[in-house]
Amino acid sequence: MSLLELKGVKKIYQQGKIEVPALRGVDLKVEQGEFSTIFGPSGSGKTTLLNMIGCLDTPTEGEIRLNGNKVSDLSRKALAMTRRFNIGFVFQSYNLIPVLTAYENVEFAIRLIDHTSDLQIKEKVLKILDEVGLKGLENRRPNELSGGEKQRVAIARALVKEPKLVLADEPTANLDSKNATDVVKIMVKMNKELGTTFIFSTHDPMVMEYAHRYINLKDGMISADKRKEAKGV
Amino acid sequence: MFSLKLGLKNLTRQKRRNIITIFVIAFSFFGYLFMDSIMGGMEEMSFSNIKNYDTGNIQVMHPEYWEDREKLPLENLIYLNQDTIDSIKNMDGVIGISPELRFQASLNNGIDETVVLGLGISPEQYSEVFATKNYIFEGSMFAPGESKAVIGVRLAELMDLKVNDYITLLIRTKEDTFNTIDVEISGLLNSPNPMINNGIVFVPLDIAQQALNIGNGVSLFALKTASGDEDKITKALMNSFKEKNLDLKAYSWRESAASVIALSAAKKGGAATILSVVLLIGMIGIINNVILSALERTGEIGMMKALGMREWEIVFVFMVEATGIGILGGLAGCLIGFAGISYMVKYGFDLSYMGGDMSEFGIPILDKIYGTWNIPAFGFLFILSVMVALLSSIMPAYWAAHKDPVKAIYHR
Numbered sequence: 001m002s003l004l005e006l007k008g009v010k011k012i013y014q015q016g017k018i019e020v021p022a023l024r025g026v027d028l029k030v031e032q033g034e035f036s037t038i039f040g041p042s043g044s045g046k047t048t049l050l051n052m053i054g055c056l057d058t059p060t061e062g063e064i065r066l067n068g069n070k071v072s073d074l075s076r077k078a079l080a081m082t083r084r085f086n087i088g089f090v091f092q093s094y095n096l097i098p099v100l101t102a103y104e105n106v107e108f109a110i111r112l113i114d115h116t117s118d119l120q121i122k123e124k125v126l127k128i129l130d131e132v133g134l135k136g137l138e139n140r141r142p143n144e145l146s147g148g149e150k151q152r153v154a155i156a157r158a159l160v161k162e163p164k165l166v167l168a169d170e171p172t173a174n175l176d177s178k179n180a181t182d183v184v185k186i187m188v189k190m191n192k193e194l195g196t197t198f199i200f201s202t203h204d205p206m207v208m209e210y211a212h213r214y215i216n217l218k219d220g221m222i223s224a225d226k227r228k229e230a231k232g233v
Numbered sequence: 234m235f236s237l238k239l240g241l242k243n244l245t246r247q248k249r250r251n252i253i254t255i256f257v258i259a260f261s262f263f264g265y266l267f268m269d270s271i272m273g274g275m276e277e278m279s280f281s282n283i284k285n286y287d288t289g290n291i292q293v294m295h296p297e298y299w300e301d302r303e304k305l306p307l308e309n310l311i312y313l314n315q316d317t318i319d320s321i322k323n324m325d326g327v328i329g330i331s332p333e334l335r336f337q338a339s340l341n342n343g344i345d346e347t348v349v350l351g352l353g354i355s356p357e358q359y360s361e362v363f364a365t366k367n368y369i370f371e372g373s374m375f376a377p378g379e380s381k382a383v384i385g386v387r388l389a390e391l392m393d394l395k396v397n398d399y400i401t402l403l404i405r406t407k408e409d410t411f412n413t414i415d416v417e418i419s420g421l422l423n424s425p426n427p428m429i430n431n432g433i434v435f436v437p438l439d440i441a442q443q444a445l446n447i448g449n450g451v452s453l454f455a456l457k458t459a460s461g462d463e464d465k466i467t468k469a470l471m472n473s474f475k476e477k478n479l480d481l482k483a484y485s486w487r488e489s490a491a492s493v494i495a496l497s498a499a500k501k502g503g504a505a506t507i508l509s510v511v512l513l514i515g516m517i518g519i520i521n522n523v524i525l526s527a528l529e530r531t532g533e534i535g536m537m538k539a540l541g542m543r544e545w546e547i548v549f550v551f552m553v554e555a556t557g558i559g560i561l562g563g564l565a566g567c568l569i570g571f572a573g574i575s576y577m578v579k580y581g582f583d584l585s586y587m588g589g590d591m592s593e594f595g596i597p598i599l600d601k602i603y604g605t606w607n608i609p610a611f612g613f614l615f616i617l618s619v620m621v622a623l624l625s626s627i628m629p630a631y632w633a634a635h636k637d638p639v640k641a642i643y644h645r
Contacts, residue, residue, distance in 0.1 A: 047643070056539060056638045077543060084541020091642065095536035099242040109540055111235040157540075 001068050003164060003197055004030040004053060009062035009072075011048050011220075022048040024220040025062070030199060032164070035191045037208050038201045040217035046201035047169055049217065053199065054087050054167045055079040067164060084112055088158030090168035090200070094150040096142040102129065102153045103138040109157045128156045131193075132186050148179030152186060159190055166190075168200035172207050184210050236546055240553025243526070244561075250525065254518040255562040258622075261511040262566025262614050263573060268507055270574045270604035271582065276497045277605050278425070280490070285364045286426035288489040289331070289455030290463050293321070293470065296482045298452060305337045305350070307407040310450030311481065321454070324469060326462040329361025332451040334441050338414070339403040340384075340434060342392045349388065350433045351402055351414075353441030353451075362457040365424055365435075372396035372420030377437050381419035385430030389421050396421060402434060406446045414444045456483075463487070515562065515618060516625040519555050523626045526551065527633030534633055535641030544634040551630035552623060559622020563615040570611065577604025 011023040022045045030036060038046050051057040052064060055071055058079075064072040071082055083089075088109075096105050106125045114121060129138055132152040142150055151171060158166050168187070172180035184207050191198050202208060216224035244251060284290055294302070298309040311332075322330045334353030339346050356374045360366040366374055375381035382400060389395065395418070402414040416436055424430060442449060458466050463485040470483035487494060527534065537547050581603040 051639050054539070056642070080538065080541050080543050082541075083539060087541075089536070089539040091536065091539075093532065095532050095642070097239065097533060097536075099246055100239070104238075108235055108239065112541060 002029040002065075003032045003034075003067060004028070004199075005063075005065040006052070007063045007065075009049075009052055009059045009064060011045075011052065011057070012060045021220055023052070023059070026220075026222055028215065028222065028225075030165075030197060032197055033191070033195045034213055035188060035198045035211050036200075036213040036215060037211035038199065038215045038217055039203050039208060040223075041203070044217040045220040046217055048220075050167050050169050050199065050201055053165075054089060055082045085161075086164050088161065088163040088166040088196075090151070090154050090158050090166065090171045092170040092173045094142070094147075094154045094174075096150055096153055096157075098142050101139045101141055102134055102145065102149075102156075105142070105153055106156045106160050110160045113161050124160060125156075128160045129153075131190070132156045132159075133182075146179070147175050148182055151175060151179070151183050155183065155186055155190070159194065159196065162194065163196065165197045165199065168198065170201055170203075172202065172204055177206065180204065180207060236550050237553055240550045241557060243550065243554040244557045247526065247529070250522065251558055254522050254558055255565055257518045258515045258559070258562025258618060259565035259569055261514040262563065262618060263569040265504075265507055265511045265614065266566070266570030266607075266610060267573050267577070267604075269504055269607055269610050270570075270577055271602055272500050272504055273605035273607050274577065274581075274603045276500070278602065279493055279497070280486075282426040283490045283493060284486050286424050286429050288486045289362045290458040290460075290486055291456040291467055291470070292453050292484045292486075292489055293456065293481055294453035294484070295480060299482065299484060302335075302452075305335050305452075307336065307445060307447055307450075310334075310447060310452060311454065312448065312450050313454075317477070317479070318454070320473070321456070321470065324466065324473070326459050326466045327456055328459065329358065329457040331355065331358040331362040331455045331457075332438060333359075333453050333455055334438055334445070334447075334450070335452040336404055336441065336445060338434065340388075340392060341401040341403060342394055342398070343401075345392060346403075347388075347392060348432075349402075351404065351441060352433050352435050353438040354435055355438045362455050365422060365429065368422050368424040369420040370423045372418070375419045375435075375437055378439055379419070379437055380414075380416045380440060381437070382416040383420040383422055383435040384418060385433060386421050386423045387427070387430040388432060388434075389418070394418055400434075402436070404444060406444070408446065412444050412446075414440060416440070512617065512621055515559070515621045518562075519558060519622050519625045520629050522558060523551050523555050523629035523633070526554065527629060530633075531636065531641050534636055535638050535643070538636075538638035538641060544631070547634035548627065548630040551633060552626045555622045555626030555630070556619060559619045562622070563618030566618065567611050567615055570614075574604050574606065578606060 006026050006028040009023055009026040010021065013020045013022055026049060038049060040046055052059055059072050062072065063070060066082065066086060071079065074082065097108065100108060103125055106129060107121060110121055110124060126138065129135065132155050134149060134152055134156065137145065137149060145153065172183055175183060187198055188210050190196055208214060213227045214224065215222055295309040295311060298306065318330060321327060332355055336351040338349050338351040340349045355377060369383065374383060384394065394400065398418050400416060400418060402416070404412050404414060406412050414436060422429060467483045467485050474481045534547060581601040583601055
């Protein structure tokens with residue numbers, strides 16, 4: 001059984017009286033532990049596809065299964081629960097909470113699902129921050145961190161709850177090439193060490209080199225889906 | 234309880250806006266507490282002025298006289314023997330008893346004339362019931378049998394009179410014939426009750442009785458009692474009158490001052506209106522704050538939804554923040570209110586800025602108003618501020634939390 005399965009997924013947005021198709025019938029299977037990239041030009045439907053996979057939006061037509069469970073027609077509450085327990089997100093603009101420290105931003109995510117002792121939570125948060133290279137920066141607020149460091153906090157936040165799937169929408173778009181490489185390397189490392197499945201959208205060729213699988217999206221449809229040897233970390 | 238922590242931490246964001254909202258709430262609450270204190274002070278002072286300078290704690294009179302008392306009739310007067318008066322005076326809780334003969338008169342200074350209330354009193358007994366004697370600021374009180382009078386300073390100013398001047402009171406006797414009382418002014422009164430200062434001429438009771446040709450009749454007896462005992466003593470007096478077959482009734486000061494009490498009740502209605510405005514200001518402040526915060530944190534709300542937070546959990550974060558503002562606003566309002574009321578209780582408010590005489594508005598207060606403490610109002614307002622903040626944040630917070638996660642994340 002695949003971790004993720006999309007069958008004939010279509011998404012049509014209504015803009016006034018005009019129907020704008022964002023996805024025109026996507027079929028996709030993603031296995032546990034894959035490190036995949038979705039690429040394509042602007043407006044090709046990358047973000048829409050990630051939103052569908054991430055249970056942030058529901059398709060107009062078609063079926064999405066996560067871990068064998070159909071999620072494409074769940075209620076808002078059930079979608080929220082699916083996201084809470086199964087999916088981690090990394091956004092282009094980080095979306096960290098400015099009044100919380102790096103530690104607290106990560107803690108925030110795990111507190112939603114983990115009700116174990118404070119000590120255990122602390123251990124988990126410090127461990128993941130260490131793994132993304134933020135040891136010593138735990139008490140800094142987002143405005144005291146560089147762009148790369150902020151994105152590492154966002155990655156730690158996505159990973160701390162040990163989700164089955166991490167979705168990253170252009171995670172390196174706001175970073176310089178060095179920071180972008182570092183961030184991707186961290187994701188690759190986490191993929192290897194934790195076996196977490198990563199799907200991220202990008203149009204940065206350097207970032208794509210690290211992926212095992214390229215999914216090319218064009219006009220709302222998959223035009224190419226290739227697997228290859230990824231660049232080592 | 235991480236949401237609680239986040240809500241509280243959010244209080245440190247947009248500090249300037251939060252501080253402004255807190256101060257708007259605080260100052261509107263202060264306004265209410267201050268008004269409440271002044272109104273309480275006005276009420277206390279006007280009731281005290283009525284009891285101490287006008288009606289006493291209890292008035293005893295014929296029921297028919299009570300009905301017509303505004304017309305100052307010379308009918309239905311009381312003729313009591315000394316034993317009955319002594320039996321009233323010796324009742325438990327009665328401190329003093331003073332006969333009063335009230336009559337209409339025209340005061341003539343030889344040039345001008347004005348209508349006044351003539352008050353025949355027995356000075357010694359009168360001072361047992363009323364504090365007026367302490368406020369003679371020039372001259373002295375007359376003795377029984379003396380052809381002398383005491384008048385208020387405002388009346389003296391109006392009629393251009395001073396101590397030792399002679400005045401004539403033109404009166405109608407019981408038989409409806411004209412008569413005069415010629416008296417020398419022995420003293421001028423400046424009491425806290427403007428009604429007394431403006432239009433009353435005090436004359437010895439025996440002089441008034443003689444001039445009005447009513448024997449030893451009096452309009453009423455005013456009684457001073459221990460504070461708070463009025464109802465009990467009124468009841469005892471009524472039973473005593475019934476037993477003795479006397480056609481008399483006892484009326485507590487509340488019945489005599491019904492119009493002032495009604496005015497006080499109307500003021501409470503005004504206070505409720507002020508309170509509504511205060512609450513509205515608080516509500517608008519909080520709603521405005523939550524909406525602006527939600528608009529500024531759209532991406533953050535989207536992230537929270539992506540993390541799997543449910544709507545009520547996001548609502549809770551905003552509610553904690555709004556309630557925090559309500560608590561701080563309420564506390565600041567109570568603190569400022571405490572300072573303002575402390576000043577009002579100690580130093581009062583000088584009425585000279587408003588003409589100095591509240592009797593023109595039906596409130597028998599002169600010169601200064603002092604505030605009163607209403608501690609429950611502080612607690613009530615604080616709880617209300619928290620409740621208003623909490624409740625008024627629900628709708629905008631729900632609006633924020635209900636946003637489509639995709640639109641929120643991408644600010645669409």
